Amino acid sequence: MKALVIGSGIGGLATALRLRKLGLDVEVFESNEFPGGKINSKWIGKYRFDMGPSVFTEPELMNELLQLAGQETFPYRNLEESCRYFYSDGCSVTLPVDEKKLIDVFTSQFGESEHKVKRYLSRVKKNYEAVKPVFIEVSLHRLRHLLNTKLFHALSRIPFYGLRSSMNDNNKLFFSNPKTIQLFNRFATYNGSSPYKSPGMLNIISHLELNIGPAMPIGGMVEITKKTYEACKSMGVKFNFSEKVNQITLSENRVCGITTNKNTYQGDIVVSNMDVHFTYEKLLPTVKAPTNILNQEKSSSAIVFYWGVKAKVNALGVHNIIFAEDYLNEFECLFKTKTQTNDPTVYIHITSKVEEGDAPIYGENWFVMVNAPINEGQDWDEIIERTRANIIQKVNKTLKIKIEDLIEEEEFSDPRKIEQLYFGKQGSIYGNSSNSSFAAFYRHPNFSKQVKGLYFAGVTVHPGGGIPLALNSAKIIERCVKEDYNLI
Numbered sequence: 001m002k003a004l005v006i007g008s009g010i011g012g013l014a015t016a017l018r019l020r021k022l023g024l025d026v027e028v029f030e031s032n033e034f035p036g037g038k039i040n041s042k043w044i045g046k047y048r049f050d051m052g053p054s055v056f057t058e059p060e061l062m063n064e065l066l067q068l069a070g071q072e073t074f075p076y077r078n079l080e081e082s083c084r085y086f087y088s089d090g091c092s093v094t095l096p097v098d099e100k101k102l103i104d105v106f107t108s109q110f111g112e113s114e115h116k117v118k119r120y121l122s123r124v125k126k127n128y129e130a131v132k133p134v135f136i137e138v139s140l141h142r143l144r145h146l147l148n149t150k151l152f153h154a155l156s157r158i159p160f161y162g163l164r165s166s167m168n169d170n171n172k173l174f175f176s177n178p179k180t181i182q183l184f185n186r187f188a189t190y191n192g193s194s195p196y197k198s199p200g201m202l203n204i205i206s207h208l209e210l211n212i213g214p215a216m217p218i219g220g221m222v223e224i225t226k227k228t229y230e231a232c233k234s235m236g237v238k239f240n241f242s243e244k245v246n247q248i249t250l251s252e253n254r255v256c257g258i259t260t261n262k263n264t265y266q267g268d269i270v271v272s273n274m275d276v277h278f279t280y281e282k283l284l285p286t287v288k289a290p291t292n293i294l295n296q297e298k299s300s301s302a303i304v305f306y307w308g309v310k311a312k313v314n315a316l317g318v319h320n321i322i323f324a325e326d327y328l329n330e331f332e333c334l335f336k337t338k339t340q341t342n343d344p345t346v347y348i349h350i351t352s353k354v355e356e357g358d359a360p361i362y363g364e365n366w367f368v369m370v371n372a373p374i375n376e377g378q379d380w381d382e383i384i385e386r387t388r389a390n391i392i393q394k395v396n397k398t399l400k401i402k403i404e405d406l407i408e409e410e411e412f413s414d415p416r417k418i419e420q421l422y423f424g425k426q427g428s429i430y431g432n433s434s435n436s437s438f439a440a441f442y443r444h445p446n447f448s449k450q451v452k453g454l455y456f457a458g459v460t461v462h463p464g465g466g467i468p469l470a471l472n473s474a475k476i477i478e479r480c481v482k483e484d485y486n487l488i
């Protein structure tokens, strides 16, 4: 059997590897000239930048994947602190990856009750562990996946998930200090959503970073792509770069191949790692699109400045957040008015803090990101200029430096570029947002219910946004293909 994979994002690469391991002949088509989709890297002068993702959790998923190819474990380091937070009133905290010290930060610096902090961290851990085997690792759309022994445990915890209240409302039940609430609310942005609209269930995201702690691949995030790409090639997966797929060809209700800008190809299985919205819009014009899924609100986008900074700023760590003063307003701008606030939360990621070769000896590579609304034709040139000025003002006020004098290299990315380069619908990063109680059920399944042989991988489909979830989408496809073609 032959499988054709559209796109070499991590979801596409992981699926290619898994289908090859099943014994299929696998060929990947990528419109860019490089693999990895958003997980790619670039040198700008003497500074190296990971261009997309920066937060890496659940490294065991990469180990598991590479081991299928007989490779060694994935090389990464655990970080000692998860993030440094700076607030508009000048207060700052560093969150250590150590339960006792972490609780101490919340109690001694934010005046929270030790009992409540412990209860919260324990609850998100238990919730995460309960939902993982029934919502994250399997298809929500196949009964036989759902009916496993863990289902009853997951159902028994429903009262603790906070399904009927927002993340923010849930966090307010536990914490008294608005600073703590803002910090925990922040995890909604990990899948491009608003904490004021996403269900309390999504507070489980904080478990991976606060209870377990973030990891960092040795050599940077791009190693996730490099190692998976090399593993695929070693197993005989064939790659075609600079080859854009224009259509998925069908024969009655089953796939029979693809047409690209260069050629046509026959296949028994097609896996789309392209944003599911564009897969229907551009590649499947004759198939009735599931509008109830595709018309859901989109996740947010991002503006990123890549700054080569000719100084060492000791106040910053690997991951840093400078919070907006009015957090609610920031999300109203992102999702309601689709404008860019003048007081955005600024995320600064500096890999050279631990990867010394990523910057010259005198400098640091700053990845400076703010959340942005999706592209609806706003005047992005004006927004970029204004946002840059706002970020500079905020960084200078917080860190007491003059950052504009220290930037010796600079590039930027914005929602238009995300749409053009990776085909993210309107520049959205994770497909649909999770801004409703039932958002998880409005994610597209990993297989087509209408077209036999068609599967979907990556962050725009089930189980959702982020690298671990894209890796899980590949695992789910592997299981579905095994079932559909009796390969067990």
Ligand SMILES: Cc1cc2nc3c(=O)[nH]c(=O)nc-3n(C[C@H](O)[C@H](O)[C@H](O)COP(=O)(O)OP(=O)(O)OC[C@H]3O[C@@H](n4cnc5c(N)ncnc54)[C@H](O)[C@@H]3O)c2cc1C
Pocket: 006, 007, 008, 009, 010, 011, 012, 029, 030, 031, 032, 035, 036, 037, 038, 039, 051, 052, 053, 054, 055, 056, 243, 244, 245, 246, 273, 274, 275, 302, 304, 369, 418, 421, 422, 423, 429, 457, 458, 459, 460, 465, 466, 467, 468, 470
């Ligand atoms: C600025 C930014 C920051 C992020 N931060 C994080 C983070 O910290 N942690 C995290 O886990 N995630 C983060 N993400 C999201 C992250 O990028 C995803 O989790 C993951 O990389 C997406 O993988 P994917 O498999 O969905 O595919 P993508 O990376 O979106 O790749 C899809 C690929 O398909 C190709 N393609 C599309 N259409 C076609 C076609 N018709 N023909 C051929 N090829 C096609 C595209 O060129 C692209 O290479 C971030 C994203 C951005 C943009």
